[in-house]
Amino acid sequence: DTAVSQTPKYLVTQMGNDKSIKCEQNLGHDTMYWYKQDSKKFLKIMFSYNNKELIINETVPNRFSPKSPDKAHLNLHINSLELGDSAVYFCASSQLDRPSGEQYFGPGTRLTVT
Amino acid sequence: EDKVVQSPLSLVVHEGDTVTLNCSYEVTNFRSLLWYKQEKKAPTFLFMLTSSGIEKKSGRLSSILDKKELSSILNITATQTGDSAIYLCAVEGGTASKLTFGTGTRLQVTL
Incomplete structure (x- = not known):
């Protein structure tokens, strides 16, 4: 069984379009995250939700809007896509009150904006 | 701003060699340091370290804080x-289990 899944795996779209990426975890975790990994492989946190509440919101353009319908799902909607949005987007989950900070990552969504 | 720096950025070694990857950090309210291995897809967890001086070991891999x-x-x-993979160091600090990642060390092991 897949622990953290994302759809789609690949997304190619044109500048100006709006797109969504979905994430689901079946680990029973209470916290989910979105990370962006650029072409140099630098992984940077964007958002985190704990029990559907936003708890981390890094400096991200407001074209990016996360939505958590329940604690097993965290979706990412991106408006007016730009070339610089091309990257791999990783979803992750963890249990916040556990001593371990271990986060489980999804397989990633490679977004290419042309 | 929290910062994690890894060195070297990349490394090529021969099979059988021993390698040491470094990670240094500046973070408020340090909680833990984690190592991940990233091959083609998602980072996979290797170790979590919270206490100084205690070595964590898994097979041929070990880490110390x-x-x-x-x-x-x-x-x-x-x-x-x-x-052969990218090895990522991440530090958990601040509130809400925020992980700050380093830029990674790309390790290539050749025959």
Whole structure:
């Protein structure tokens, strides 16, 4: 069984379009995250939700809007896509009150904006 | 701003060599330091370190944290081609389990 899944795996779209990426975890975790990994492989946190509440919101353009319908799902909607949005987007989950900070990552969504 | 720096940025070794990867950090309210291995897809968890001076070991991989020096090393002995990957160091700090990642060390193990 897949622990953290994302759809789609690949997304190619044109500048100006709006797109969504979905994430689901079946680990029973209470916290989910979105990370962006650029072409140099630098992984940077964007958002985190704990029990559907936003708890981390890094400096991200407001074209990016996360939505958590329940604690097993965290979706990412991106408006007016730009070339610089091309990257791999990783979803992750963890249990916040556990001593371990271990986060489980999804397989990633490679977004290419042309 | 929290910062994690890894060195070297990349490394090419021969199978059987031993390598040491470095990670140093500046982070508020340090909670833990984690090592991940990233091959083609998602990062996979290797170790979590919270206490200084205690070595974590898993097979040929081991890691140790030095809280005084704000650093950690990841050792891989008798490297194999399957060890080729990007090794990411991340530090958990601040509130809400925020992980700050380093830029990674790209390790290539050749025959």
